[in-house]
Amino acid sequence: xxxxxxxxxxxxxxxxxxxxxxxxxxxxxxxxxxxxxxxxxxxxxxxxxxxxxxxxxxxxxxxxxxxxxxxxxxxxxxxxxxxxxxxxxxxxxxxxxxxxxxxxxxxxxxxxxxxxxxxxxxxxxxxxxxxxxxxxxxxxxxxxxxxxxxxxxxxxxxxxxxxxxxxxxxxxxxxxxxxxxxxxxxxxxxxxxxxxxxxxxxxxxxxxxxxxxxxxxxxxxxxxxxxxxxxxxxxxxxxxxxxxxxxxxxxxxxxxxxxxxxxxxxxxxxxxxxxxxxxxxxxxxxxxxxxxxxxxxxxxxxxxxxxxxxxxxxxxxxxxxxxxxxxxxxxxxxxxxxxxxxxxxxxxxxxxxxxxxxxxxxxxxxxxxxxxxxxxxxxxxxxxxxxxxxxxxxxxxxxxxxxxxxxxxxxxxxxxxxxxxxxxxxxxxxxxxxxxxxxxxxxxxxxxxxxxxxxxxxxxxxxxxxxxxxxxxxxxxxxxxxxxxxxxxxxxxxxxxxxxxxxxxxxxxxxxxxxxxxxxxxxxxxxxxxxxxxxxxxxxxxxxxxxxxxxxxxxxxxxxxxxxxxxxxxxxxxxxxxxxxxxxxxxxxxx
Amino acid sequence: xxxxxxxxxxxxxxxxxxxxxxxxxxxxxxxxxxxxxxxxxxxxxxxxxxxxxxxxxxxxxxxxxxxxxxxxxxxxxxxxxxxxxxxxxxxxxxxxxxxxxxxxxxxxxxxxxxxxxxxxxxxxxxxxxxxxxxxxxxxxxxxxxxxxxxxxxxxxxxxxxxxxxxxxxxxxxxxxxxxxxxxxxxxxxxxxxxxxxxxxxxxxxxxxxxxxxxxxxxxxxxxxxxxxxxxxxxxxxxxxxxxxxxxxxxxxxxxxxxxxxxxxxxxxxxxxxxxxxxxxxxxxxxxxxxxx
Numbered sequence: 001x002x003x004x005x006x007x008x009x010x011x012x013x014x015x016x017x018x019x020x021x022x023x024x025x026x027x028x029x030x031x032x033x034x035x036x037x038x039x040x041x042x043x044x045x046x047x048x049x050x051x052x053x054x055x056x057x058x059x060x061x062x063x064x065x066x067x068x069x070x071x072x073x074x075x076x077x078x079x080x081x082x083x084x085x086x087x088x089x090x091x092x093x094x095x096x097x098x099x100x101x102x103x104x105x106x107x108x109x110x111x112x113x114x115x116x117x118x119x120x121x122x123x124x125x126x127x128x129x130x131x132x133x134x135x136x137x138x139x140x141x142x143x144x145x146x147x148x149x150x151x152x153x154x155x156x157x158x159x160x161x162x163x164x165x166x167x168x169x170x171x172x173x174x175x176x177x178x179x180x181x182x183x184x185x186x187x188x189x190x191x192x193x194x195x196x197x198x199x200x201x202x203x204x205x206x207x208x209x210x211x212x213x214x215x216x217x218x219x220x221x222x223x224x225x226x227x228x229x230x231x232x233x234x235x236x237x238x239x240x241x242x243x244x245x246x247x248x249x250x251x252x253x254x255x256x257x258x259x260x261x262x263x264x265x266x267x268x269x270x271x272x273x274x275x276x277x278x279x280x281x282x283x284x285x286x287x288x289x290x291x292x293x294x295x296x297x298x299x300x301x302x303x304x305x306x307x308x309x310x311x312x313x314x315x316x317x318x319x320x321x322x323x324x325x326x327x328x329x330x331x332x333x334x335x336x337x338x339x340x341x342x343x344x345x346x347x348x349x350x351x352x353x354x355x356x357x358x359x360x361x362x363x364x365x366x367x368x369x370x371x372x373x374x375x376x377x378x379x380x381x382x383x384x385x386x387x388x389x390x391x392x393x394x395x396x397x398x399x400x401x402x403x404x405x406x407x408x409x410x411x412x413x414x415x416x417x418x419x420x421x422x423x424x425x426x427x428x429x430x431x432x433x434x435x436x437x438x439x440x441x442x443x444x445x446x447x448x449x450x451x452x453x454x455x456x457x458x459x460x461x462x463x464x465x466x467x468x469x470x471x472x473x474x475x476x477x478x479x480x481x482x483x484x485x486x487x488x489x490x491x492x493x494x495x496x497x498x499x500x501x502x503x504x505x506x507x508x509x510x511x512x513x514x515x516x517x518x519x520x521x522x523x524x525x526x527x528x529x530x531x532x533x534x535x536x537x538x539x540x541x542x543x544x545x546x547x548x549x550x551x552x553x554x555x556x557x558x559x560x561x562x563x564x565x566x567x568x569x570x571x572x573x574x575x576x577x578x579x580x581x582x583x584x585x586x587x588x589x590x591x
Numbered sequence: 592x593x594x595x596x597x598x599x600x601x602x603x604x605x606x607x608x609x610x611x612x613x614x615x616x617x618x619x620x621x622x623x624x625x626x627x628x629x630x631x632x633x634x635x636x637x638x639x640x641x642x643x644x645x646x647x648x649x650x651x652x653x654x655x656x657x658x659x660x661x662x663x664x665x666x667x668x669x670x671x672x673x674x675x676x677x678x679x680x681x682x683x684x685x686x687x688x689x690x691x692x693x694x695x696x697x698x699x700x701x702x703x704x705x706x707x708x709x710x711x712x713x714x715x716x717x718x719x720x721x722x723x724x725x726x727x728x729x730x731x732x733x734x735x736x737x738x739x740x741x742x743x744x745x746x747x748x749x750x751x752x753x754x755x756x757x758x759x760x761x762x763x764x765x766x767x768x769x770x771x772x773x774x775x776x777x778x779x780x781x782x783x784x785x786x787x788x789x790x791x792x793x794x795x796x797x798x799x800x801x802x803x804x805x806x807x808x809x810x811x812x813x814x815x816x817x818x819x820x821x822x823x824x825x826x827x828x829x830x831x832x833x834x835x836x837x838x839x840x841x842x843x844x845x846x847x848x849x850x851x852x853x854x855x856x857x858x859x860x861x862x863x864x865x866x867x868x869x870x871x872x873x874x875x876x877x878x879x880x881x882x883x
Contacts, residue, residue: 244872252687
């Protein structure tokens with residue numbers, strides 16, 4: 001039996017909502033299911049902001065969350081009520097049965113449940129108090145209840161609780177007790193919904209990672225030497241994870257005084273031959289733009305991870321958006337070509353992170369890896385490769401021995417990449433500079449030299465479009481001619497794939513092409529895909545249609561835009577409405 | 592002091608035999624004749640040569656400005672970076688490869704106007720590098736505008752009536768930021784300058800050498816050789832360079848700048864601290880070096 005169940009847990013900040021979601025997704029992944037999960041929470045650490053943890057549990061690969069949830073847990077009434085509507089018919093709504101605060105008419109969850117939904121009133125507070133003497137473990141009670149009600153094995157939960165509360169004294173014991181109390185109640189409850197977990201897939205050895213954790217893992221597996229960063233939501237957790245792991249490997253990480261220093265130190269380290277990276281969000285990338293230009297001019301490798309959030313300016317720091325495509329590709333002054341990669345799922349974050357180091361070294365340029373808050377914080381079960389799929393050294397070899405007086409750091413070569421002498425190499429002394437220079441690196445402002453060097457800096461990147469063992473773009477769905485083709489990038493690709501499956505069910509010929517390498521742009525492949533489409537739809541989470549602009553500029557062909565800036569991931573149903581509309585037009589044309 | 596006569600052939604032979612020419616680049620400095628910076632570009636090769644640091648093991652990093660053209664005029668590895676960013680780039684280089692001798696150079700505008708936010712952090716982290724600050728109190732490369740160390744009342748194209756701003760006191764700032772070696776030299780005393788560059792490089796930790804220098808082209812009135820030469824004085828004979836309070840008092844006297852080592856102390860460098868983290872995490876110390 002296929003399993004495809006979405007659970008939403010809803011509560012106030014500080015009620016353990018996100019923690020409950022975390023234990024649930026890890027336990028279910030531990031049990032062998034595939035999980036995709038994304039939490040929404042307010043900017044405040046404490047207080048009364050609403051938190052929602054959502055996870056979709058499947059046996060087949062899923063690409064995004066679903067429109068409707070199968071199970072909703074309300075840890076409090078106020079925040080739960082707006083979400084009752086998202087539960088499908090015959091789905092389950094679990095809520096506090098014995099509220100101790102006075103609730104006015106209409107402010108209790110029970111009053112909002114539709115007849116077709118199945119209510120499960122649960123004495124959450126009371127069970128927690130009876131089990132542990134405190135109300136703090138309410139989130140564990142509901143986890144136990146879910147496990148009991150849906151006949152899930154207890155063991156994966158117990159394992160995660162042990163790991164999570166290791167060394168926290170009585171907390172582990174209390175949480176086990178609360179979980180057991182909930183479990184017994186759940187197991188004894190007469191189940192009326194039709195939410196059923198089938199057995200998990202066989203032999204799925206997956207780990208649960210979010211995008212930022214996958215980036216950190218990719219950095220480590222690619223042998224990162226140095227990391228320099230400045231905290232900023234939603235990129236900070238990349239640095240936090242590396243701060244734990246890099247010293248264990250003898251590597252150095254430094255929190256700098258600002259983003260300008262972060263990119264400057266990264267480029268300084270890159271100049272010595274070390275694999276170095278930094279991570280930031282849009283505001284930080286704006287500050288880094290000038291130094292990235294130096295990295296391009298001086299041909300020094302560096303890797304910059306950028307997790308986008310709502311902008312411009314400080315914008316909406318805890319909401320997702322895809323509005324930094326322009327600054328990533330074009331940001332900065334002058335003709336400043338660079339490599340920009342945009343992973344589309346958590347596994348892609350791992351691969352792009354590792355490959356970014358290869359490319360930075362191979363093409364001697366900054367590489368920007370563009371995530372967004374949704375992808376940074378989205379959890380997915382990822383099957384890791386047996387050994388890291390990254391090359392440890394991609395530097396173009398320099399001649400052995402003393403390089404001597406004739407060494408040309410920026411010499412013109414067939415592939416426009418010049419062998420790079422690193423500080424410490426005998427005879428390789430040279431100066432790199434942000435000024436236009438000749439092959440030796442000496443300042444030269446002659447018209448011919450500026451043209452030749454500009455061409456070198458641009459043309460050397462063309463080879464990146466054939467960089468080995470990397471998915472630059474990929475087509476999914478129907479072969480040949482289609483009614484509607486969707487061109488997508490970044491975190492939105494998951495929703496687009498779900499839309500494609502829906503379109504197929506409705507008899508619409510549909511294909512999706514995801515583009516991972518945004519710069520240099522795979523123009524030919526994208527144009528070939530567009531040739532196959534009666535209509536091309538470009539859904540993205542920005543107001544301007546930045547990816548649509550890029551496609552139109554590169555291919556000279558029109559596209560249909562669909563832009564949302566709600567701060568939340570794109571809704572599958574919204575994109576689907578666009579596909580239906582375009583499919584009708586396409587059919588009319590054909591007739 | 593009676594000037595000693597110099598016989599060109601003898602001097603040339605002496606310089607050629609000293610080995611310091613190996614540190615000079617084939618590119619000749621682009622500075623104006625008479626610029627104070629010539630004594631610095633003469634001093635650094637001598638200092639590196641005396642310390643036995645091979646050209647391949649030294650990296651000279653600079654920002655933007657007249658002084659920041661410096662890397663082109665020495666035969667070491669060099670990184671001519673952006674306006675104000677010399678210290679973070681130098682920090683990145685040193686953090687990635689301990690074996691390199693890193694010398695950061697730049698002017699008063701580069702270091703204390705646009706780059707002022709980086710100085711405290713390089714100092715407090717005690718990054719093991721040497722910062723040579725060429726202070727001429729002017730923006731020379733853009734043809735003579737006011738800098739953060741220009742005197743009040745100084746007239747330039749951007750302050751045609753007069754400079755209304757108080758000058759910064761870089762020495763006082765760097766001392767309070769936690770630099771572990773702080774000194775002042777004068778371009779008009781090249782031998783002392785060379786000795787002090789040598790001491791600054793030999794120091795383990797963040798060393799800051801403030802070098803007073805005239806801009807002969809754009810400043811005909813304030814910091815000329817004649818005026819500076821009259822004002823500068825030797826350190827008081829009883830100055831204790833281990834005494835931060837005494838060093839602060841010296842730095843506060845901007846009317847008659849003292850020349851010499853103001854302050855010197857030892858504490859763990861950034862590299863020591865980062866190695867300490869590696870040990871705490873249970874890793875083994877030893878940066879992977881990808882250099883030859």
